[in-house]
Amino acid sequence: MEVKRVVEEVREAYATGITRSYSWRKSQLTALKHLLIHKEDQIYHALKHDIGKHRVEAYRDEVGLMIKSVDYALWNLKKWMQPKKVDVPLVCFPTSGEVVPEPLGVVLIFSSWNFPIGLSLEPLVGAVAAGNAVVLKPSELAPASSNFLATNIPKYLEKTVRVVEGGPHMGEQLLEHKWDKIFFTGSSRVGRIIMAAAAKHLTPVSLELGGKCPAIIDTLTSERDIRVTINRVAAAKWGLCSGQACIAIDYLLVEENFAPLLIDFLKAKIKKTYLEPETLARIAHKQHFQRLSNFLKDPAVAVSVVHGGSFNAENMSFEPTILLNPPLDSEIMTDEIFGPMLPIITLKKIEDSIEFLKARPKPLAIYAFTTNEKLKSKIIEETSSGGICFNDAVVQFALDGLPFGGTGESGFGKYHGKFSFDEFSNGKAILRRNFLIEVSVRYPPWNERKLQFIRHVYNFNYFGILRMLLGFKR
Known part of the structure; x- marks a missing residue:
């Protein structure tokens, strides 16, 4: 497929003005929902092939989540498209002002391999709802999912949405062209390449990069609160694509005297829930598997393992692993883990977690499990992150009413729900006067x-x- 021709065809389609109408946007979103429903089993097969996801996890995190997102856009689309009146001072009478959302134009979306369907379609929903034409490049590291999208999107959506498959070379070719917006989900290393290429054309960019998302675990006194916390922490690490998610818990911060009890509960949870082969997604590809296994080849890190640590290169599986106080300058504590290893860092008192986080790059999310309202306030007021979630983890991703995105090194640009619509729109300022005064x-x-x-x-x-x-x- 010649990239230049694809870009030209999409621009020609956009230039007709077809994408601007409410009826077109509604029809394309409805078609996308039909794709998800009609091809549900094919999606499960692709995700199983690419990353070994169980169909329940696949529905929870990708298929069902995307149907919900499409429905939310359909329910609200007409309202989102309406001009928004703005306050005008009385002294300006007779004057009115409004903001009219208009599509940015032709946008390029790069998606990631860990949620290859969801992270392709979530920004696509926003781009289509906002009236744009789209070129989507799925990750070549999830080949079955990429092929699924390339095969099926043309069957359901019009030629204003195109899918281009390929590896880094294809990405480089796409970046040679001028776009009206680039939306990228992936690593900070590639994000820098995207920004450098976009700068040549002054193209606006949204980067969803992730980062080391910490979970602050306060010393809980109720056994029930502890068990609920363990359920949610384990699910946000090992039950979420085996930790291969930008919003997965990366490490825990706990007080020294609480750590032994916490580790015992985590071990019991792993034994009960996360040792079944069908429960854990496998490591996605050999390069990433080698990266994860290299973490544990550092002798200073290896001695910190208190549970697990085994892996199987043949089927690229990795045992849920707990580490206690690995060196803070080791790779496992400086790089985003993106896998099933959970370091626990102990502190003298839980309030020290605030200074610990302030000394490090801003994460995509901070999780905190506590009943201490003063601690919650300090976390909100004194730390910076893309978002904060108290007494749970990851679920903020599913809330259409909350913006999702990072800050600083964890990325910039917010999406989901109305925020996706706004991310792919230009808020055009309109002022109206007459000749009366x-x-x-x-x-x-x-x-x-x-x-x-x-x-x-x-x-x-x-x-x-x-x-x-x-x-x-x-």
Whole structure:
């Protein structure tokens, strides 16, 4: 497939204006929902092939989640497309102002291999809802999912949405062209390449990069609270694509005296739930498997393993692994893990977690399990991250009413729900006036009286404005 021709065809389709109408956007979103429903079993097969996901996990995190996202966009699309009135000062009468959302144009979406269906279609929903034409490049590291999208999207959506398959070379070719927006999900290393290429054309970019998402575990006194915490922590590490997710818990911060109890509960949870072969997704590809296994080849890290640590190169499976206080300068504590290894870092007191996080790059998410309201307030006020989730983890991703995205090194740009629509829209400012009233004070020649009038305007001093208007001599 010649990239230049694909880009030209998509631009020609967009230039017809077909994507701007409500009926077109609705029809394309409806078709996307039909694709998800009609081809559900094929999606399960592709995800099983690429990453070994159980069909329940696949529905929870990709198929069902995407149907929900499409429905949310369909329910709200007409409202999102409406111009938004803005406040105009009385002194500007007769004037009205509004913001009209318009499509950016032709956008390029790069998706990731860990959620190859969901992370392709979630931004696509926003781009289509906003009236754009789209070129989607799925990850070549999830070949079955990439092929599924390339085969089926043309059957359901019009030629204003195209799928281009290929590896890094194909990505490089795509980046040679001018786009009206680039949306990228992946590593910070590739994100820098995307930004450098986009800068040549001054193309706006959204980067979803992830980062080391910490979970602060306060010393809980209720056994039930501890068990609920363990369920949610384990699910947000080993039950989420074996930790291969940008929002997965990367490491825990706990007080020294609470760590032994926490480890015992985690071990019991692993034994009960996460040792069945069908429960854990496998490591996605050989390069990533080698990267993860290299973490444990560091002798200083290996001695910190308190549970697990075994892996199988033949089927690329990795046992759920717990580490206690690995060196903070080791790769496992400086790089995003993106796998089933869970370091636990102990602190003298849980409040020290705030300074610990402030000394490190801003994560995509901070999780905190605590009943201490003062600690919650300190985390909100004194740390910076893409988002914060208290007493649970990962579920914020599924809430259409919350913006999802990073800050600093974890990326920039927010999407999901209305935020996706806004991310792929230009909020065009519209001001309307008539010829009824004309105040010459806004024009030269200047004098002190005009300066005083302008001061009143900018300070919303309506009494002063009225007095000057009544006494003003032309």
